[in-house]
Amino acid sequence: MTKGDRLAAILIVLQSRDLVRAEDLARRFEVSVRTIYRDVEALSEAGVPVMAIPGTGGGYRLMEGYRLPPLTFTAEEALALLLAQVALSQMGEGPFSEAGRRAMERILAAMPVHVRDGVVSMERLMAVRSEGRLRQRERAWLAQLLAAVWTRRRVRLRYRKVLADEAEWRKVDPYGIAFGYGRWYVPGYCHLRRDTRTFRLDRIEAVELEDETYEVPPDFRMEVWAEAFFSMPERARVAAAIRLTDKETAKRAANDRLFDGPPTREGGAWITTVSYPAEETDWVAERLLGYAGAAVVESPPELREAVVRLGRAAVAAHEDSGAPAPAGHASVEAG
Known part of the structure; x- marks a missing residue:
């Protein structure tokens, strides 16, 4: 980025915010704080009314009433x-x-x-697909949580932890919204646990916005949290071995980003692996169920048990529906 481009970008940032610290500008544009001082001085010499607010909570702001002309885009x-x-x-x-x-x-x-x-x-030449499609209620909750983050309003979440029999109410200060591994996440301060926790959107059963407001801790940085959360140490990750039973399934798996790489043939089957955070076991199991019986979990037993449990739940739900089975089709047996 040239100095001219940086000056223009700094001016846009100043117009979009009430107050900006020199340290934040330096971090955003990957320059030193001293360079930001010189850039602000250059803007002032060019006639831009930049005001410096001294003190611990100070920074730079534009004089009230100053506005840039309409933006244009390349x-x-x-x-x-x-x-x-x-x-x-x-x-x-x-x-x-x-x-x-x-x-x-x-x-x-x-x-x-x-x-x-x-x-x-x-x-028409662009396409983006995600495995983490939202259900209708999750879309509403995502909108509410985004509004809470925007207005710094505390929320009450009815949240069900993995394997928990019942959900419990949590009062939370949401710090941000993140998407990864096919899921949406909300990091924030949990008043029940009295510590920062991360909540998965699909485990939320209700969202209520409170009138109380909160402040994000000055040492919290969303990009730092995301780097730590989505790049978990190896001890917090699981490596699963998957056996694929036929060539067509192996071809399909070779193009599925769920797996770590193309399958390798061993005897009459193909072997591949899946690496994932331990807390995402159910999500991986759901994905593997999409391969029916053609993708078999060799290890670990926790993932194999999750596949069996979810498969049995699907069979039970369909059997309980009372719908007659199509002619010529046998019922599915789990396990």
């Missing part, structure tokens, strides 16, 4: 926004997929015709 910037919008709309129809579409339409409308036509033609 084709590269518009493509980046389009890709983000496509990802938003295709990741299970999240709560802001339609809002993202409307925003993209407004951006495109402000662009020159020749640039707009080129960007629009790219949309």
Whole structure:
């Protein structure tokens, strides 16, 4: 990034926030704090009314009433926004997929015709798919939690821990929202446990916004949390051995990112592995059930038991529905 690009970017940040610390700007643009001081001085010399607020909670802000002219976008910037919008709309129809579409339409409308036509033609060449599709109630909860993070409002979550018989109410200060391993997560301070905890969206049974507000601890950084959470040490991860029973299944698995790599043939079967955080055992089991009996868990026993348990639950649900089995089809036996 050139100095001119950085100055323009700093100006946009200043316009979008009430107060920005020099340290935060330095971290964002990967320069020293001294460089930020010089950049702010350059903006001031160019006539931009940047105000310095002294003190522990100080920083930089623009003089009240100062506004930049309407923004314009290059084709590269518009493509980046389009890709983000496509990802938003295709990741299970999240709560802001339609809002993202409307925003993209407004951006495109402000662009020159020749640039707009080129960007629009790219949309049909973009696709993003995720295994973590949201159920309808989870979309509503995601929207509520995003609103809580935005307004710093405390929430009450009815949360069911893995293998727990009953859910329990937790009062939580949500620090942010994250997506990984096909799931949505909410890190935050749990008042019941009196410590920071991470909550998985699909284990939440109810969300209530409280009137109380909270402050995110100054030493909490979402990117630091995400790096630690999604890059767990090896001792916290599980390596599972999977046996694939036929060639077609092996071909399918070779293109499935669930697995660590292409299967290798051993005798009359194909062997592959899956590495995952221990707490995601049920999610991996759900994915493996999609292969029916053609993907068999060799180890660990916990994953094999999860596959059996979920398979039996699916069979029981279908048997209890009372729907007659199609002619010529045998019933499924679990185990």
